[in-house]
Amino acid sequence: MxxxxxxxxxxxxxxxxxxxLWYIGIGCASTSVQGRDEFDDFxxxxxxxxxxKSPVASKPAPVKPALKPEERIEELKKQIRANPKNxxxxxxxxxxxxxxxxxxxxxxxLWKYVDKIDRRGLILLAKAHQKRKEPNEMIRAxxxxxxxxxxxxxxxxxxxxxxxxxxxxxxxxxxYKRALELNKQYEPAYNGLVNLYEKRDPPNLYELRIxxxxxxxxxxxxxxxxxxxxxINTSDGTFDAAIQMCNAAISKDPNTPEPYVYLGLSQKxxxxxxxxxxxxxxxxxxxxxxxxxxxxxxxxxxxKKNFVEALNNYKKGTDADPKSAxxxxxxxxxxxxxxxxxxxxxAYRNACRYDKKNAVAFRRATTVLRNQKNxxxxxxFEEASETCTF
Numbered sequence: 001m002x003x004x005x006x007x008x009x010x011x012x013x014x015x016x017x018x019x020x021l022w023y024i025g026i027g028c029a030s031t032s033v034q035g036r037d038e039f040d041d042f043x044x045x046x047x048x049x050x051x052x053k054s055p056v057a058s059k060p061a062p063v064k065p066a067l068k069p070e071e072r073i074e075e076l077k078k079q080i081r082a083n084p085k086n087x088x089x090x091x092x093x094x095x096x097x098x099x100x101x102x103x104x105x106x107x108x109x110l111w112k113y114v115d116k117i118d119r120r121g122l123i124l125l126a127k128a129h130q131k132r133k134e135p136n137e138m139i140r141a142x143x144x145x146x147x148x149x150x151x152x153x154x155x156x157x158x159x160x161x162x163x164x165x166x167x168x169x170x171x172x173x174x175x176y177k178r179a180l181e182l183n184k185q186y187e188p189a190y191n192g193l194v195n196l197y198e199k200r201d202p203p204n205l206y207e208l209r210i211x212x213x214x215x216x217x218x219x220x221x222x223x224x225x226x227x228x229x230x231x232i233n234t235s236d237g238t239f240d241a242a243i244q245m246c247n248a249a250i251s252k253d254p255n256t257p258e259p260y261v262y263l264g265l266s267q268k269x270x271x272x273x274x275x276x277x278x279x280x281x282x283x284x285x286x287x288x289x290x291x292x293x294x295x296x297x298x299x300x301x302x303x304k305k306n307f308v309e310a311l312n313n314y315k316k317g318t319d320a321d322p323k324s325a326x327x328x329x330x331x332x333x334x335x336x337x338x339x340x341x342x343x344x345x346x347a348y349r350n351a352c353r354y355d356k357k358n359a360v361a362f363r364r365a366t367t368v369l370r371n372q373k374n375x376x377x378x379x380x381f382e383e384a385s386e387t388c389t390f
Contacts, residue, residue, distance in 0.1 A: 069100050087113055091121040094128075103128045107137070119145060119152075126158050130165070138162035153182040157189045169196055184218045205236040223253040234262040234269075242266040257287035261296050268300075284313060291321035298330055307334045311343075318350070325355035336365050341377045345384060352388035359388040 067075060076093040083089065090113050097105040106128035110121055117125075122145045129137040139162045145155045160175030173196060179189035193211055197204040212229050216222075226249035233242035246263035249256075260283035268276030277300055283290070284297035298313035311334040317327030332347035348365065351358040362385040369378035 069096060072096055073100075087116045087118070087121070091117055091124065094121065094124055098124060098128060103131050107132070114141075114144065119148075123154070123158075126155075126162075130158070130161065133165065135162040135166040138165075151182050153179040153186050153189065156182065157186065157192060160189065160192045164192065164196065172196060184214075187215070187219060190215050205232050208232050209236070221248070221252070223249060223256070226252055227256065227259055230259045230262045234266050237269070239266040239270040243270065257283055257290035257293045260286070261290075261293050265296065284316075288316065289320050291317045291324050291327060294320060295324070295327050295330065298327075298334075302330065302334055307337045310334045311338070311340075318347075323354050325351050325353075325358060328354065329358050329361060332365070333361065336368075341369075341381075345377075345380060348381070349384055349388075352385075356388065359385065362388050 073093065073096050076089060076096060080086065080089045080093065090109065094106045094109050097103070097109070107125060110117060110125040110128070113121075114125070122141055125141040126138045126145075129135075129141065139159055142155045142159045142162070145152055146159075149155075156175050156179040160172045160179065163169070163172035163175060172192065176189045176192040176196075179186055183189075190211065194208065197207045197211065209229065209232050212225050212232065216225050216229075219225075226245055230242055230246035230249045233239070233245055242262060243266050246259045246266060249259035250263070253259075260279060264276045264279030264283060266276070267273075267279055270276075280293070280297045280300050283293040287293045294313050294317035298310045298317060301307075301310035301313060311331060314327050314330035314334060317324055318331060321327065328347050328351035332344050332351050335341075335347060336344040344365070348358070348362045352362055362381070366378060366381040366385050369381055372378075
């Protein structure tokens with residue numbers, strides 16, 4: 001029995017299906033918008049729509065050139081005016097002054113804030129006074145640092161430097177030794193002691209030997225320590241130890257002339273003259289820019305009366321070091337022996353120019369010429385030698 005509204009069922013089903021699909025589409029679109037995050041923007045930029053060109057990459061920002069020293073100083077001054085209690089900036093400004101050799105400004109500025117600056121500032125203050133050759137002011141600044149930390153071995157070393165500058169060697173010695181008590185591997189303190197022992201007249205070879213042995217034990221057998229022990233033992237006449245150290249130095253660093261020279265001298269002194277001469281010859285040939293090597297080989301040739309070859313090597317020595325008084329004197333003597341008086345006169349003048357003690361040899365040559373009745377050269381030598389006085 002049919003009554004009420006009469007619907008066409010297939011049409012109704014089609015209508016309901018359309019409405020459902022329309023509702024689902026809206027819901028999905030809404031969910032997609034709400035779920036976006038910051039990384040989706042990166043993805044959109046990296047995957048442009050089909051047919052569109054990627055955007056042109058922007059040029060990188062130009063790199064600002066480094067500030068010139070005076071610009072850096074003015075910039076720091078501005079920062080300090082804006083923050084006057086930032087004492088790190090005060091030290092930064094002082095460092096810029098120090099780099100530009102304005103040492104007086106460093107000292108004036110840092111003493112003004114000496115109760116506020118840190119260790120970096122106090123070390124800088126001491127260094128500025130050191131450059132100005134003001135040892136007492138160095139000590140004042142460093143004592144403040146040691147008052148804060150008595151175990152500051154760098155400060156003790158710098159106080160040693162200040163005492164050494166003031167020629168107070170006893171106090172310098174004590175300061176360096178105190179630094180090494182605090183840190184036995186601190187090389188600058190050893191270097192301070194080395195300078196003290198070397199400046200003695202004559203140098204204290206015994207203490208120097210012990211010192212470099214201590215350095216080897218504490219720091220290690222560095223080539224420069226072996227070279228110094230090679231030289232010290234040669235100079236002190238302990239040739240067996242010298243030969244051992246020189247060979248060790250050559251093994252560590254075969255490209256330095258000094259250990260070859262001292263090895264050759266030690267071999268000769270120890271009784272092996274032939275081997276020593278061979279070593280000295282090798283040193284001179286291998287290191288033609290070493291005055292030390294050339295001089296010692298030339299001296300060996302001169303001792304053997306080989307004046308021509310000795311002259312050639314002394315000449316090379318003066319080329320290697322034009323201010324070497326000993327090589328000039330060797331050249332003068334050997335050229336005089338083979339009657340090359342013109343060369344000899346020039347060489348004697350230079351030998352005397354760089355060491356007035358060579359006046360004795362110059363006058364001796366003049367006397368020889370006078371006794372030989374060689375009036376022309378005797379007068380030239382005599383006139384030149386009169387200007388060479390102690």
